[in-house]
Amino acid sequence: MRILVATAVPVERDAVARALTGADVEVIAAGVGPALAAAATATALAAAPYGLVVSAGIAGGFQPDAPVGSLVVADEITAADLGAETAEGFLPVTELGFGTVTHRPPETLVRDVVGATGARAGAVLTVSTVTGTAARAALLKDRHPTALAEAMEGFGVAEAAALHGVPVLEIRAVSNPVGPRDRAAWRIGDALQALTEGFGKLAPVLESWNTV
Numbered sequence: 307m308r309i310l311v312a313t314a315v316p317v318e319r320d321a322v323a324r325a326l327t328g329a330d331v332e333v334i335a336a337g338v339g340p341a342l343a344a345a346a347t348a349t350a351l352a353a354a355p356y357g358l359v360v361s362a363g364i365a366g367g368f369q370p371d372a373p374v375g376s377l378v379v380a381d382e383i384t385a386a387d388l389g390a391e392t393a394e395g396f397l398p399v400t401e402l403g404f405g406t407v408t409h410r411p412p413e414t415l416v417r418d419v420v421g422a423t424g425a426r427a428g429a430v431l432t433v434s435t436v437t438g439t440a441a442r443a444a445l446l447k448d449r450h451p452t453a454l455a456e457a458m459e460g461f462g463v464a465e466a467a468a469l470h471g472v473p474v475l476e477i478r479a480v481s482n483p484v485g486p487r488d489r490a491a492w493r494i495g496d497a498l499q500a501l502t503e504g505f506g507k508l509a510p511v512l513e514s515w516n517t518v
């Protein structure tokens with residue numbers, strides 16, 4: 307079945323699409339942030355059948371495990387700021403009795419992505435606010451010790467996929483370290499290049515998933 311790849315912005319869409327010419331894949335620029343990503347992904351899934359949804363794009367990488375320019379695949383997609391702040395600390399919505407905060411991509415697919423691309427596997431956090439201090443980066447890492455990256459769409463894409471009963475994957479190329487805000491340290495071009503190279507190596511994996 308067809309695969310849907312949801313990126314946030316057109317440059318990410320083009321970086322992925324460049325690597326997948328000829329594959330039975332639809333690549334969309336769904337918008338920035340979890341809400342728009344969820345709405346656009348759900349709309350696409352309602353319009354046509356898909357066998358897999360992939361959230362893809364650039365991300366911040368937790369140092370030293372996910373250096374700038376490296377590729378990360380999510381073994382869990384976790385909403386890191388969906389919950390309540392209390393005097394005792396952060397409570398995820400699940401502890402308030404609602405919903406979910408984590409989606410898990412198929413283990414075999416994650417293994418195949420690692421094998422094909424050399425991507426590192428770990429948690430990819432979805433945040434609504436980009437981390438801009440060392441203290442926030444340390445807090446997130448403390449709460450999510452296996453986190454390799456943070457971005458803003460994965461959990462929204464995963465929620466839409468789950469509603470439609472479709473498995474989900476998240477693949478990110480690291481454009482900046484998670485930590486103190488430093489626009490000069492961004493390497494968006496390098497990350498987009500890594501995304502194209504990664505998806506180029508991934509094409510056979512996606513095609514074989516297509517036939518399952």
Ligand SMILES: O=C(O)c1cccc(C(=O)CC[C@H]2O[C@@H](n3cnc4c(=O)[nH]cnc43)[C@H](O)[C@@H]2O)c1
Nearest residue numbers: 314338364365366436437456457458459482484487
């Ligand atoms: O202005 C800033 O300091 C700033 C820092 C990091 C990212 C942004 C964005 O507006 C990009 C959001 C866009 O890119 C993905 N992304 C890339 N790096 C990160 C990150 O460190 N934390 C969260 N998201 C990131 C994200 O998925 C969005 O699509 C601004």
